Structures are given as structure tokens and as C-alpha cells.
Amino acid sequence: xxxxxxxxxxxxxxxxxxxxxxxxxxxxxxxxxxxxxxxxxxxxxxxxxxxxxxxxxxxxxxxxxxxxxxxxxxxxxxxxxxxxxxxxxxxxxxxxxxxxxxxxxxxxxxxxxxxxxxxxxxxxxxxxxxxxxxxxxxxxxxxxxxxxxxxxxxxxxxxxxxxxxxxxxxxxxxxxxxxxxxxxxxxxxxxxxxxxxxxxxxxxxxxxxxxxxxxxxxxxxxxxxxxxxxxxxxxxxxxxxxxxxxxxxxxxxxxxxxxxxxxxxxxxxxxxxxxxxxxxxxxxxxxxxxxxxxxxx
Numbered sequence: 001x002x003x004x005x006x007x008x009x010x011x012x013x014x015x016x017x018x019x020x021x022x023x024x025x026x027x028x029x030x031x032x033x034x035x036x037x038x039x040x041x042x043x044x045x046x047x048x049x050x051x052x053x054x055x056x057x058x059x060x061x062x063x064x065x066x067x068x069x070x071x072x073x074x075x076x077x078x079x080x081x082x083x084x085x086x087x088x089x090x091x092x093x094x095x096x097x098x099x100x101x102x103x104x105x106x107x108x109x110x111x112x113x114x115x116x117x118x119x120x121x122x123x124x125x126x127x128x129x130x131x132x133x134x135x136x137x138x139x140x141x142x143x144x145x146x147x148x149x150x151x152x153x154x155x156x157x158x159x160x161x162x163x164x165x166x167x168x169x170x171x172x173x174x175x176x177x178x179x180x181x182x183x184x185x186x187x188x189x190x191x192x193x194x195x196x197x198x199x200x201x202x203x204x205x206x207x208x209x210x211x212x213x214x215x216x217x218x219x220x221x222x223x224x225x226x227x228x229x230x231x232x233x234x235x236x237x238x239x240x241x242x243x244x245x246x247x248x249x250x251x252x253x254x255x256x257x258x259x260x261x262x263x264x265x266x267x268x269x270x271x272x273x274x275x276x277x278x279x280x281x282x283x284x285x286x287x288x289x290x291x292x293x294x295x296x297x
Contacts, residue, residue, distance in 0.1 A: 001139075003140040003141065004258045005258070006142055007258045008254040008256070009255065010254070011254040011258065012250050012251040012252070012254020013149070013154070014153070014208045014227070015230055015234045015254055016157060016250025017205065018037065018040050018204070018227055018231035018234075019232070019238075019246045020243065020246050021081075021201025021231075022036050022201070022232055023235045023238075023240050023245075024173075024201045025197060026235070026240050027240075027241035028176055028177050028193075028194055030097070031100050031101075031104065032101060033104050034105050035110075036201065036228055036231070037205075037224035037229070038107075038111035038112055038225075039080060039111070039206060039209075039224070040208055040223070040224045040228070040231075041112070041115065041209060041221065041223050041227075042080055042111060042115065043073050043077040043205060043207065044210060044212060044223065045119060045124075046073045046206065046209075046210075047069045047070070047073045047126075047213055047214075048127065048219060050072060050073070051065065051127035066214050070152070070211070073210050074207050076206065078200065079202075080206075081202025082195050084198070084202075085195060089104075090191070090194075108225075112225070123220040124218070124219050126216075152207070152211070160204070160243065161243055161244065161247075169196065172188050173193060176190055209223075209224075226270070231250070234246065234249040234250040234252075235249060236277060236285075236287055237276070237280050237288060238288055238289055239286060239287030245289030248289065249287065249288065253273065253276070256272065256273065257272070
């Protein structure tokens, strides 16, 4: 039981980092950014390229190198997210929602197959792989590297929550989420705040991509598709647009997957996950911590 809980929290931390970007963008401009999962993939390949440029990393330096690459990748992924918003979404901000949704799907395919053209279709082996001696804690086997990755994910989530709730930038984000037109009249640079929101969400997705590549040891150009859907599921479970709810939803989804795999088998993992999504959309579409809102015309 303890091992299942730990496995669920570990995987859920990856889902949460990606889901936060979904939730932030939806909360600000009510856009389901289906290209967000591909920024996770882009982050994994960026880390792969940086590590490969140094000809591999000795095992003794693996964790230190990974943390350094993590910071660089977050900046690169954040800038990619800003470019995506500037090129694909900003010109259509006043267009019908369906136009934005179709554009997001097209942007997803563009990033995926653009990476295929650059890196090829074959899976790539990550230049650094986290291993280590497992220790037993309350019956669960875990490694120091796993603890560091989860700690990094928790630190990033806590930092984001503090930024949104305690800083001037966070107040501007929340104001735009409530009423962008009035926020603009009050002197808030709406375009700049939206760009920074994309930067933060994309940086978190890129960090998750590096962590997943280092842990699982293999990446490919389609790895962002499924994680993007699962991140969307996590955001819906917790309450899309709600930061604490999204964190809760990501961790809960990881736990559901862990226990569902144990009960039903690994081949039923995704069926179980999306079955939960359908259940939440049917029973509680606002999610666990989401609020029912009235659509403005």
C-alpha cells in the first residue's frame, strides 16, 4: 500500500507541473492550450540536446548536471511558450473560442512534427539516467534521486502558488482572469501579463519533461500527446483555473493511476484514467475546488 501511494505521488508530481500550465492559461484567457503537452516534450529534447552537447555526464555528476540543465531548460521552454502565444494565439484573442481551439490543435501538431523533422522519429536515450540505491521507508522502496525530483517539483509548485497569491504580478493575473478589459483600464499591461503567464506555465512543463526523460531514460516526439491529455484530466479533476485545485488534481490522478494499475493491470491504466475524467465531467464538471461561474457573452 505504501509503495502504491509513493508511486502515485511521484508520477502525480509530473502531471501537476504540466497541468499547472493548462490551468493558468485557461484561468487567464479561457483557452485550452492543447499544445502545452508538446512544450513538455520540447523541454525533454532541450535537456537531451544540452546534455548531449557535453558528451554525456559522469554518473557521479548526474544529479548536479540535471539540476543545472533543468534551470536552462525552463528558460528555453518558457521562451518557446511565449513565442507560441505571440504567433498563434494573440492574433486570435478576440476570435471565437472554436478558432482558438483549432489553432491550439494545429500548433500541437506543428511542434510535434517539427521536432520529428529535427530529431527523427526514433526514440532517444537520455544522456543521464537517474538510478541509485533504493532505501525502504514505511515499506516503500524509493531512491534519493526520486526524492530530489519530487522535492524540486514541490518547490516549483510552492513558488508558483506564492507568486500568484502574494505578489503584484499574481494580483495582475487574477485581475485579468476576472475582467481583462477593466484590468486594462486600470493600467495593467494585459498582453505582457499573458505572455509572462505562458512563460511560467511553459517553464514548468519543460522542467517536467527533463525530469521524466532522466527518470524513464527514453524520449520521443510524441511523448507530449498523452501527458498533455492527462494533465488536462488532472486540471479538470482539481478545478481548471484553480491553482491549488490543479495541484490536488495532479497528485490525485497519479494515485488513481497507481492503484488502478495495481487492481486492473498496466494495460488498463489509460482506460481507467480517462474513465475518471468522464466521471468528473458528468458528476462534478467544475472539479474538486473549482467554482461554478456564469459565462459572459
